[in-house]
Amino acid sequence: xxxxxxSPPSGIAPQAPTTAPRSLLSSTPEAEYKVGAQxxxxxxxxxxxxxxxxxxxxxxxxxxxxxxxxxxxxGLTSQQLEKTIADRLGERYLQDxxxxxxxxxxxxxxxxxxxxxxxxxxxxxxxxxxxxRALAVAGGQGPLSDMSDxxxxxxxxxxxxxxxxx
Numbered sequence: 492x493x494x495x496x497x498s499p500p501s502g503i504a505p506q507a508p509t510t511a512p513r514s515l516l517s518s519t520p521e522a523e524y525k526v527g528a529q530x531x532x533x534x535x536x537x538x539x540x541x542x543x544x545x546x547x548x549x550x551x552x553x554x555x556x557x558x559x560x561x562x563x564x565x566g567l568t569s570q571q572l573e574k575t576i577a578d579r580l581g582e583r584y585l586q587d588x589x590x591x592x593x594x595x596x597x598x599x600x601x602x603x604x605x606x607x608x609x610x611x612x613x614x615x616x617x618x619x620x621x622x623x624r625a626l627a628v629a630g631g632q633g634p635l636s637d638m639s640d641x642x643x644x645x646x647x648x649x650x651x652x653x654x655x656x657x
Contacts, residue, residue, distance in 0.1 A: 523568040531596035537589035558584050604629040607636030
């Protein structure tokens with residue numbers, strides 16, 4: 492049984508599915524996370540508690556917000572989406588709106604579970620996930636599995652592939 496993580500653009504690239512990938516946590520502009528389809532976003536407008544929303548990006552890459560309607564979010568960073576929403580709100584409704592966008596769940600990243608589990612496959616990575624949770628997502632132990640030999644594959648920060656046995 493093997494567990495790994497991959498991102499859609501590069502195919503299957505195993506990594507530990509325990510925390511957000513280092514690139515998501517980096518503050519460099521080129522490494523910032525870009526919003527993907529099915530991501531869950533928390534949007535707040537300072538001083539306007541009624542406008543706070545938690546929305547999921549649809550498959551076309553859009554979100555819908557009160558007053559301004561549909562907004563294209565796909566491929567934008569949080570900061571770019573904040574500016575887009577603030578600009579749209581500022582056109583007609585608010586003077587100098589301060590918008591905050593937080594990605595609560597990112598599903599453009601995926602992890603793979605292979606082997607003797609009930610539902611092997613590719614699953615969206617939403618938030619932090621442990622090896623035990625990953626196995627539960629895959630329906631748990633299959634009828635012919637040997638849980639004394641679970642392998643976890645990951646790509647280390649130096650780009651090297653690592654394998655661990657549990």
